[in-house]
Amino acid sequence: xxxxxxxxxxxxxxxxxxxxxxxxxxxxxxxxxxxxxxxxxxxxxxxxxxxxxxxxxxxxxxxxxxxxxxxxxxxxxxxxxxxxxxxxxxxxxxxxxxxxxxxxxxxxxxxxxxxxxxxxxxxxxxxxxxxxxxxxxxxxxxxxxxxxxxxxxxxxxxxxxxxxxxxxxxxxxxxxxxxxxxxxxxxxxxxxxxxxxxxxxxxxxxxxxxxxxxxxxxxxxxxxxxxxxxxxxxxxxxxxxxxxxxxxxxxxxxxxxxxxxxxxxxxxxxxxxxxxxxxxxxxxxxxxxxxxxxxxxxxxxxxxxxxxxxxxxxxxxxxxxxxxxxxxxxxxxxxxxxxxxxxxxxxxxxxxxxxxxxxxxxxxxxxxxxxxxxxxxxxxxxxxxxxxxxxxxxxxxxxxxxxxxxxxxxxxxxxxxxxxxxxxxxxxxxxxxxxxxxxxxxxxxxxxxxxxxxxxxxxxxxxxxxxx
Amino acid sequence: xxxxxxxxxxxxxxxxxxxxxxxxxxxxxxxxxxxxxxxxxxxxxxxxxxxxxxxxxxxxxxxxxxxxxxxxxxxxxxxxxxxxxxxxxxxxxxxxxxxxxxxxxxxxxxxxxxxxxxxxxxxxxxxxxxxxxxxxxxxxxxxxxxxxxxxxxxxxxxxxxxxxxxxxxxxxxxxxxxxxxxxxxxxxxxxxxxxxxxxxxxxxxxxxxxxxxxxxxxxxxxxxxxxxxxxxxxxxxxxxxxxxxxxxxxxxxxxxxxxxxxxxxxxxxxxxxxxxxxxxxxxxxxxxxxxxxxxxxxxxxxxxxxxxxxxxxxxxxxxxxxxxxxxxxxxxxxxxxxxxxxxxxxxxxxxxxxxxxxxxxxxxxxxxxxxxxxxxxxxxxxxxxxxxxxxxxx
Numbered sequence: 001x002x003x004x005x006x007x008x009x010x011x012x013x014x015x016x017x018x019x020x021x022x023x024x025x026x027x028x029x030x031x032x033x034x035x036x037x038x039x040x041x042x043x044x045x046x047x048x049x050x051x052x053x054x055x056x057x058x059x060x061x062x063x064x065x066x067x068x069x070x071x072x073x074x075x076x077x078x079x080x081x082x083x084x085x086x087x088x089x090x091x092x093x094x095x096x097x098x099x100x101x102x103x104x105x106x107x108x109x110x111x112x113x114x115x116x117x118x119x120x121x122x123x124x125x126x127x128x129x130x131x132x133x134x135x136x137x138x139x140x141x142x143x144x145x146x147x148x149x150x151x152x153x154x155x156x157x158x159x160x161x162x163x164x165x166x167x168x169x170x171x172x173x174x175x176x177x178x179x180x181x182x183x184x185x186x187x188x189x190x191x192x193x194x195x196x197x198x199x200x201x202x203x204x205x206x207x208x209x210x211x212x213x214x215x216x217x218x219x220x221x222x223x224x225x226x227x228x229x230x231x232x233x234x235x236x237x238x239x240x241x242x243x244x245x246x247x248x249x250x251x252x253x254x255x256x257x258x259x260x261x262x263x264x265x266x267x268x269x270x271x272x273x274x275x276x277x278x279x280x281x282x283x284x285x286x287x288x289x290x291x292x293x294x295x296x297x298x299x300x301x302x303x304x305x306x307x308x309x310x311x312x313x314x315x316x317x318x319x320x321x322x323x324x325x326x327x328x329x330x331x332x333x334x335x336x337x338x339x340x341x342x343x344x345x346x347x348x349x350x351x352x353x354x355x356x357x358x359x360x361x362x363x364x365x366x367x368x369x370x371x372x373x374x375x376x377x378x379x380x381x382x383x384x385x386x387x388x389x390x391x392x393x394x395x396x397x398x399x400x401x402x403x404x405x406x407x408x409x410x411x412x413x414x415x416x417x418x419x420x421x422x423x424x425x426x427x428x429x430x431x432x433x434x435x436x437x438x439x440x441x442x443x444x445x446x447x448x449x450x451x452x453x454x455x456x457x458x459x460x461x462x463x464x465x466x467x468x
Numbered sequence: 469x470x471x472x473x474x475x476x477x478x479x480x481x482x483x484x485x486x487x488x489x490x491x492x493x494x495x496x497x498x499x500x501x502x503x504x505x506x507x508x509x510x511x512x513x514x515x516x517x518x519x520x521x522x523x524x525x526x527x528x529x530x531x532x533x534x535x536x537x538x539x540x541x542x543x544x545x546x547x548x549x550x551x552x553x554x555x556x557x558x559x560x561x562x563x564x565x566x567x568x569x570x571x572x573x574x575x576x577x578x579x580x581x582x583x584x585x586x587x588x589x590x591x592x593x594x595x596x597x598x599x600x601x602x603x604x605x606x607x608x609x610x611x612x613x614x615x616x617x618x619x620x621x622x623x624x625x626x627x628x629x630x631x632x633x634x635x636x637x638x639x640x641x642x643x644x645x646x647x648x649x650x651x652x653x654x655x656x657x658x659x660x661x662x663x664x665x666x667x668x669x670x671x672x673x674x675x676x677x678x679x680x681x682x683x684x685x686x687x688x689x690x691x692x693x694x695x696x697x698x699x700x701x702x703x704x705x706x707x708x709x710x711x712x713x714x715x716x717x718x719x720x721x722x723x724x725x726x727x728x729x730x731x732x733x734x735x736x737x738x739x740x741x742x743x744x745x746x747x748x749x750x751x752x753x754x755x756x757x758x759x760x761x762x763x764x765x766x767x768x769x770x771x772x773x774x775x776x777x778x779x780x781x782x783x784x785x786x787x788x789x790x791x792x793x794x795x796x797x798x799x800x801x802x803x804x805x806x807x808x809x810x811x812x813x814x815x816x817x818x819x820x821x822x823x824x825x826x827x828x829x830x831x832x833x834x835x836x837x838x839x840x841x842x843x844x845x846x847x848x849x850x851x852x853x854x855x856x857x858x859x860x861x862x
Contacts, residue, residue, distance in 0.1 A: 039601050043608060043636050052670035053710045054662070054703065114830035115823075117792060130834070187631075187663040387495040394502035401506045405513045417517060424510060 005379065008370060015363055016388075019356055020395055027402060029240035034300045037239075038410045041301060046179045050084060054186060056163050057085035058178055058256065061155030063148050064169035065093045070307075072106045074169050077210030079134060083178040087136040089158050090169070093151035094123075094144030099169075103139050108132040116140075120153040120267030128158065148252065149268035149275035156262060165256045172202060172305040173254070175211060181256050181302035184295065191295045193261035193283060196242075196250030197302030198234040201227045204419075205305065212305050217419035217426075222315060224426045225434045226308040228400050235300060236403040242298035246344030248284075248353065250296070252276035254304035261287075261294075272332075274325020281333045284345045303413075312437075319438060320445040323361070327449055330358055361442040368436075393431045400427035530558040538562050541581060542574050548581065560587060564612045579614050588615040595621050600630040607633060611640020619644060623652040626659075634659060635667035642671030650675065654682040657707075658700035669703050673710045680713045688719045702735050709739025717745035724755055724763075733758065734766040741770035749774060753782040761791035768794060772801025780808045787816055787824055795823055799831035810835065 049055050060078055064071055071090070078088050092100045103109060109129035116125060123143040131137040142154050152166055163185060165178065177197065184192045204218030204227075218224050241247045250257075252275060262268075265279070265286045272278035280296060287294040309315040330353055336342040337350045374380040404423055538559065540546040551559045560582075567578045582588050591613070594606030607625055610618040622644075625637035638656055641649035653675070656668045672679045686704040705723065708716040720743060723736040737755055740748045752774070755767035768786060771779040780802065787798040799816075802809040810832070817828040 039604075040632055043604050043632055044639065045635075048635060048639070048663075048667045048670055051673070052666040053673060053706045054666040054669050112830065113826070113833060115826040183663070186666045187661065189662055384492060384495070387492060387499065391495050391499050391502070394499045394506070398502045398506045398509075401509045405509045405516075408513050409516055414520075420513060420517070424513075 012363070012367065016392065019360070022352065022356065023237070023395075023399055026237045026240040027399065029243050030236050030238075030300075031406060033239045033243050034235065034406065034410055037300055041180070045183060046082075046176050049179045049182055049186065050082065052186070054189075055084050055182060056185060056189075057087075057161040058083065058163045058165050058182065059155075059159030059161040059259070060086060060088045060165045060167060061152055061159060062088065062090045062167055062169050063093055063151035063155065064090055064095065064099050065144070065148075065151070066095045066097045066099060067169040068095070068097045068099045068102050070170045071099050072102050073207070073210060074171065075103070075107070075137065077172050077207075079137070080175065080210055081173060081178050082175045083182075085161075086165075086178065087138060087160065088134075089138045089140065089155045091140045091142060091151040091155040091158075093142060093148075093154075100139070100141055104129070107134055107137055107139075109139055112138075116157050118157055119263045120156055121270075122150050122154040122157065125154060145270055147270050147272075147275065149272060150270045152275075153267045153270070156259060156267060159259060162259055163256055164259045164262065166252065166254070167304060168253045168306060170307050171199075171253050172207060172210065172212060174303045174305075177254075177302045177304060178256075181299060184297045184299070185256070185258070188295060191293045192297060193258045193287070193294050194250055194255060194280065194296045195302075196238070196247070196255045196298045197304060198238075198300055199230060199251045199253045200234075200303055200305050201230055201308040202305035203227075203308050203310065212413075215413045215415045215419075217415065217422045218308075218310075220310045221426075221429070222312070222434075223308045223310050224422060225430045226315075228404070228423060228426045228430060230308075231403045231407055232400050235407055236399065238298045239300050241349060242296075244344050244348060246347075246349035247296050247298050248280060248345055248349040249277045250280050250298070253306050254302075272325065273321060273328050277325060277329045278332065281329055281336070281345070284342065285333065285336060288342055300410075316441050319441045320448070323442040323445040324449050326353065327358055327446060330354060358446075361439055361446060364439040365443045368439075393428075396431060396435070397427045400430070527558050530555045531562060534559050534562060538566065542566050542570070542578060545577055556587075560609075564609070567612060567614065575614070582613045583615055583617055588613055588617055591615075592618050592621045595625055600628075600633055603628065604630070604633045604636045607636040607640050611636070611643040614644050616644060616646050619646045619648055623649065626652055626656045631659075631661035631664050634661065634664040638664065638668045638671050642674050645675060645678075647678065650679050650682050654679060654686055654704070657686060657703045658698065662699070665699065665703055669707050672707045676711055677713050680708065680711060680715050683708050683711075684716055684719050687716075687723065702729075702732055705732065705735045705739050709735075709742040712742040712744075714743060714745050716743050717748060721747055721751040724751055724767075730760045730762055733760070734762045737763060737766040737770050741773035744774060749776045749779055753779055756782055756786040761789070761794055764789060765791065765793040765797045768797035768801045772797070772804040775804055775806075777805050777808050780805055780812050783809075784812045784816060787827065788819075788821060792823070795827045799827040800834075802828075803831040803835050 062074065062078070067074070075088060075090060090103060092103070109131055112128045112130045114128065116128060123145040125140055125142045127141045129139040129141070131139075138158055140154050140158050142151065145151060145154075155166075156164055163182070165181070167173065181195050181197050184195050201218065201223060202212065203220060203223040204216040205212045206214040206216065217227060238247065238249070255276065257279075261283060262279070265282050267279075268275045269278050269282070283294070283296065309318055330350065333350065336346040337354065339346040342350075371380065371385065401424060404420070404427065408420060534551070534555070537548055541548045542563075563578050563582060567575055570578070588610060591606045591609045595603055595610075595618075597603050597606065603625065607622060610622060619641065622637045622641050626634055626641075628634050628637065634656070638653055641653055650672075653668050653672055657665055657672075659665045659668065672683065683704045687701050687708060689701060705720065708720065716739070720736045720740050724733055724740065727733045727736065733755070737752060740752060749771065752767045752771050756764055756771075758764050758767065764786065768783060771783060783798045783802050783805075787795055787802070789795055789798065799813065802813050802816075805812075813828045813832050813835075816824055817832060819825045819828070
């Protein structure tokens with residue numbers, strides 16, 4: 001028994017230590033990189049992008065399914081973006097609500113018979129509309145494909161520019177987001193195939209004329225906890241993965257892709273649950289196999305705001321889908337694992353996902369089970385357990401607070417002292433229930449996946465924005 | 469009863485109890501370190517916030533104290549009293565703010581003051597700092613001061629090891645607008661960093677006609693037999709297209725016909741739409757028979773942008789091209805050529821070729837749409853502002 005216990009103990013402690021070292025390293029790299037990024041912005045990079053004749057035009061593809069509450073506000077926000085030349089392609093993915101009617105009414109849409117190039121597979125398109133009011137707005141109405149990937153593929157087919165920005169209908173982009181995200185495409189036009197930006201939670205913020213005018217923390221606890229979580233994920237780790245050349249995810253809520261590269265790899269996969277991660281991994285695999293130089297980049301400052309679920313039901317559905325997407329991607333791309341030929345993604349990125357993201361759920365749930373069994377059998381040494389839990393919590397809080405302070409110091413979006421204090425409190429509160437809930441949901445998603453239950457694209461019910 | 473030596477989470481679970489105690493001490497120590505780190509960070513957040521407020525208040529106070537004196541200097545040429553060292557950054561920003569807004573003698577007075585008081589000299593010295601961000605900031609300040617004394621130093625910074633410094637130096641040189649800077653900037657189009665080249669291209673567009681002779685020189689240095697035209701030459705062609713100076717017409721026409729590189733020929737076709745000129749339309753019509761589709765597609769777009777009705781026939785013939793983009797651009801171009809173009813589209817809409825028919829119908833539909841929306845038609849029937857022209861994209 002003592003040997004078994006010793007092995008369990010050592011495994012848990014080694015795992016915990018490795019996790020802490022990895023997160024601390026990623027945070028340190030992100031800290032350095034985001035500092036460099038902020039300094040570059042201060043040198044007037046936006047003006048260069050705005051004025052240069054070398055700035056490429058962008059097609060913004062917005063997939064919408066039953067988004068009647070926010071669709072007009074979203075398009076309004078998009079059309080006011082600061083950028084030289086861009087078009088907006090809204091794809092109504094067979095909405096059963098008034099999404100299309102709202103668009104027709106707001107932008108005086110008329111049906112177009114212009115032929116579309118079906119470069120990527122998607123469900124049949126019912127009609128394409130152009131606006132009498134906005135020359136750069138195209139609306140595609142299509143049969144529901146059951147997933148966002150299908151809708152985005154239809155949008156990419158209709159896009160006319162070499163860069164495609166994929167975003168959600170409920171997302172609000174900062175006015176300079178495109179100016180900032182396009183920089184890597186200008187810097188290295190031949191190699192850059194995809195760039196992602198930071199996704200932040202819009203709950204609690206004030207939106208006026210399609211822009212976030214006041215940043216605030218949501219009063220809803222669940223949404224506030226997600227603010228902390230997003231901050232940690234985007235600010236503290238993704239910048240580092242980009243720097244290491246092992247970026248494995250560009251959020252589906254916001255990313256810019258070179259259209260030719262997306263078409264070359266076959267577009268978004270409708271069968272993938274996490275279509276965003278699946279595309280990025282497939283791009284890595286494709287370009288590595290072809291031995292062609294490429295770059296997939298994340299920038300901390302192009303920011304897109306999106307609504308986080310405020311109910312347990314909505315959150316559970318979202319997280320289970322994300323986790324199933326992750327597991328599916330990992331399984332589909334298992335051939336890349338630990339292969340030096342797959343670069344940093346294969347050697348570092350995927351092992352990280354297998355061990356700490358997918359494996360973390362198992363370790364956490366198994367840990368709870370072992371503790372329960374140990375408590376029942378009387379093998380639990382409570383003082384040590386409490387200290388261990390305290391240490392895990394302290395580390396989590398330290399990491400979240402570090403991300404929060406880094407954001408506070410480097411972001412140009414100031415929020416009130418009360419909001420900062422509330423978010424600091426949330427870094428502690430998330431350890432009591434929220435994290436455990438996440439682990440349980442992820443574990444449930446894993447079980448559902450193994451038992452073969454089908455996942456569906458079930459967009460969240462939107463409340464709409466708080467307007468100023 | 470819990471047996472510490474065989475416990476879960478007893479660190480090693482071995483028989484040595486001292487291990488477990490040692491483990492506990494490590495855990496307690498780690499928790500305390502993390503707690504200290506968290507508290508320190510929270511204090512840093514508070515301090516940063518407080519510092520930000522303090523700096524803002526200080527800045528407003530200094531600005532209020534110096535605004536009238538700066539007005540006297542700028543508007544009436546009165547001497548500014550010596551500025552205390554700690555207030556110099558705020559006063560400098562105030563002066564640079566005025567410098568950006570003003571032209572003529574007032575602006576010159578500010579630049580002269582900044583040079584006399586050694587601000588420009590200090591910034592020029594900073595251009596040699598080891599830290600790249602300090603060099604970049606200094607280059608930025610010199611550009612905002614419009615100090616011609618710094619032109620040589622800024623030109624040297626166009627070869628800085630940091631692309632950020634090079635980009636800022638280029639922008640500052642363009643802001644100063646000294647003739648000596650044109651050649652250096654044009655040469656910087658060949659910078660290995662496309663970011664710097666992009667900044668330089670924007671700056672050359674801003675400098676306008678003064679940059680045209682040098683750009684023509686770079687563009688015409690393209691070896692027509694070489695498979696890949698240099699990035700610098702292609703960028704020079706793009707900049708020439710943006711400046712729209714008729715002096716560029718001959719070299720662009722030559723490149724359109726003779727350049728080996730497809731991209732260069734397509735860029736020349738695009739640039740010609742901005743430059744125009746008597747020989748442009750025939751050259752573009754000839755390019756509709758180029759062996760590469762991107763050049764043909766771009767030529768079609770440019771003919772539409774020129775709105776030369778004598779191109780209707782050539783475009784009507786080219787609309788049967790094998791390439792989707794060429795057909796599309798031809799139809800859109802015809803739609804821009806007024807009544808003759810519209811007639812050609814109506815005729816071609818009855819074509820037996822489904823692709824030709826579809827494109828023509830779509831172009832006619834767009835015309836009808838624009839007319840209903842009140843957007844200007846090619847015949848210029850409405851006075852409303854036109855829709856932004858789509859950048860040609862072969």
